[in-house]
Amino acid sequence: MLNVKDLHVSIGENKILKGINLEVNPGEVHAIMGPNGSGKSTFSQVMAGNPAYEVNSGEIHYEGKDFQALEPHMRARAGLFMGFQYPVEIPGVTNIYFLKNSLNAIREAKGLQPLDAYEFNEYLGEKMDAVGMSRELTRRAVNSGFSGGEKKKNEILQLLVLNPKLAILDETDSGLDIDALKTVAGGVEKFRNKDNAVILVTHYQRLLDFIPPDFVHVLMDGKIVLSGDSKLALELEARGYNWVKEENGID
């Protein structure tokens, strides 16, 4: 589904990703872990096509297509969803208006009829119940004045509403109390099936207790230095990242 080959990325003069390789297939859950500043968000943003980052070399293929040729909205319409580490506020635009337009843009790209206001309300209601979100949040402006937890839940709500094929969730678990964490994990569990894939970007084990990954990758200094199964995550939890650094000669 997603195939990343020898990806090098920079912002301005700074080289941030220095040769990433990753293959993700339908039905799989991958975790990308790593200390702060290792390039996890950069990776997520580049997958979604953020023009602020410059891809110096390498390939990104999604369902066989060259993803780099697609603008961000076309990638979204092709089935990519990225949960933002820092969801953005859009003052004055209600959550419900935004979600409806977003869903209908994606439906249209798939050749489906847009949902009308009534159908959309029904549909949205179900998804909101799934993440235990109060209806009142749909009338508020997108992420404006939302608490940290509400913003993250809102990302999961969008995930469920848009129902993509590949979800990259950038630290959707960070800064949450245990109840909110369970809600987020529950949302991801609802989303998962054999046809779609999830990349969980995190630096904690916590979320992985709820959603055991098939693969765990350790990102350090812009490279995946180690990959393994869910046991690797537990080992990182117990021993920290230093031993990985030492073994790979990173200071």
Added chain:
Amino acid sequence: MDKKKKENSIEEFTNQEYKWGFHTDIEQEMVPKGLNEDIIRLISKKKNEPQFLLDFRLKAYRHWLTMTQPHWSHLDIPRIDFNDIIYYAEPKKKKEVRSLDEIDPEILETYKKLGIPLEEQKALSGIAVDAVFDSVSVGTTYSKMLGEQGIIFCSFSEAVHTHPELIKEYLGSVVPWRDNYFATLNSAVFTDGSFCYIPKGVKCPIELSTYFRINAKGTGQFERTLIIADEGSQVSYLEGCTAPQRDENQLHAAVVELFAHKDAKIKYSTVQNWYPGDKNGVGGIFNFVTKRGKCDGDNSKISWTQVETGSAITWKYPGCILKGDNSIGEFYSIAVTNNHQQADTGTKMIHLGKNTSSTIISKGVSAGKAQNSYRGMVRTSPNAINARNFSQCDSLLIGDQCGAHTFPYIDSKGSTATIEHEATTSKISDQQLFYLQQRGIDPEDAVTMIVNGFCKEVLNELPMEFAVEARKLLGVSLEGTVG
């Protein structure tokens, strides 16, 4: 989409397209070019006006000759040759138009293209329309139905004949003929416009609306609108404007006067979409308009809502004179400028009565190389005990070659006045655009969505039918602002 490419497309604006730029081929009757007393007499004669009106015009004209064209610090206005303008153009009538059925089909077609059907049965539900084509009004819908409630809604010229006493009493009562350069010019040469009178205690059951269309080449449009709300009455009035695409500048200098008696409420909404000129700043309408309302009676209320997306230069400050005690003035404004457009707009709130209050919400959106200024004045006289004003002026910038400026003037003689002013300037952030795009929304729709969100408080003030139009218009005006 790298940064370079994006900057280029912000500069380009090639997509920008004015969708109302067509011209209607119709025989026009015009007076000769130029401005002098003979022309004014000719206009007055063509309209078969009573002597008092000709006197009003000549008085204004003679005064205008002593005035000089004003210069504003943030506007770059080319010198206007007032003798190179045709002051009166009307579609040639085959015969006297008695009903809508007799209107030239070409003109009906024009309004249909603009989305404004004039045939009564097809007319927008619940909206009465007066359509002004160049210098004359070509048809007013629903006037019979309104007449049954004593509401007068007709063209200004018609009112001059049917209700001269009202014209005599109110014309110039809010905007005096010597008010300012363009208002004085208008007082001398105004051609047509709408007139509306709501009798005591009547709540106008439908929205009243005027649609202005400049069609003829080389002409100026000088319309005059007068709305009078008698005691305890209420009316909501909408105004829309478009013009053909031409590479010359055309002058539009209108005067609108609103008069609210005791307990009366007037809501005046404008969607101004005159031709803005091309992407290089060639052509477009000079929109120099004087709009003012007088809350003459106690507990009266006047509310201005405007969405200004068109014109090469917009210069207007719809204001309220709050004379009656407890009277309320409101100004809600969205001004969008793109390419080389310039807008200098705002309001004047003059507090004279006790416990008067005013609210000003201004949203300026600039893109391209455009300049957008809010200029507002709040004045409270010593008698205006407990006067209150709240002003909020927000500017949104798209790209980095445009400008936004805020000039709030406060003249507060009464020490009991409470005046609050808030101002913000923000840019559409790349993060916002990217966030929306990541959710499948294309960049142009994303800009429209963000701008609509930014303007929300003002859009909410518009009557429903207009709000939908206005939302679309915001999108169209900003097409091509991101790549």
